[in-house]
Amino acid sequence: MTTTRPLRADALRNRDRLLAAAEEAFATEGPEASLNEIAKRAGVGPGTLYRHFPTRQALQTAVLKDRIERLCARAEALSGSRAPAEALAEWARVFLVHARTSQGMGGALFLEELEETAGLGVDCHAMIEEAAAAVLGRAQRAGAARSDLSPADFLQLVTGIALTTARDADTGQAERLLGLVLDAVQG
Structure with missing residues (x-):
């Protein structure tokens, strides 16, 4: 052994x-x-x-895993230190930055058709969805977010913004779109 x-x-x-x-x-x-x-x-x-x-893949995998662990830790920290609506909005901004900057690397890993979760040893999608569920659920319980919004829906909305603005060097459009989404989430 x-x-x-x-x-x-x-x-x-x-x-x-x-x-x-x-x-x-x-x-x-x-x-x-x-x-x-x-x-x-x-x-x-x-x-x-x-x-x-x-390998390059091993390095990319380690970088992506590190980013995701920091993203999830940030959700936990915000939940413990901010009002529910503020924590949700701030984490959405952090997730947007993550999605915009990780897009190319994550795509490269997944194009390789790697083993489960790109060989990360953990289910990163589940980790991110769990973090979103915690922040969103807290906002929903406080009446600061729509009760019919699922964590997966929320992540898809923010990811959509990241994908459609990924080529924009100016983050202004991404921030504006995220503001619209957050207004709708609080609806």
């Missing part, structure tokens, strides 16, 4: 720097960003990158 030992502190720092550099590179250059350039941005050699992430 093999056991996985926890990473040493320096290896963990290198992994975190690689993830940050990869997230930035994928956001600016797309899913085909140079892995050697990512290693260089992280201040490590290519060998270190490949020890942590043996």
Whole structure:
């Protein structure tokens, strides 16, 4: 039986720097960003990158999983610190940014017809829907959101905005559309 030992502190720092550099590179250059350039941005050699992430797919998967975990944690934090309507609106904005910036990478992963949930080891769609359900449900219980709106509906509306405005460098149109959706949600 093999056991996985926890990473040493320096290896963990290198992994975190690689993830940050990869997230930035994928956001600016797309899913085909140079892995050697990512290693260089992280201040490590290519060998270190490949020890942590043996393939481009493994690196993309790790970046996407990290983004989704942060997105879900943000929903929880907002639910605990903001009024229900404010938490819902703020999380919708955070989700919109996520959907707009993750679109190309997520598409690249899913085009590969990967195993369940792109090899992430978790069901990311379910995680996001659960986060949306928590924020939306709280707003619905407070009377700050329509009771007939499902978490899946809400996510589809925001994702639709992300898809239709993805090529717009100016986020003004996306924000305006999200404002209209939020007005309808509070209907």
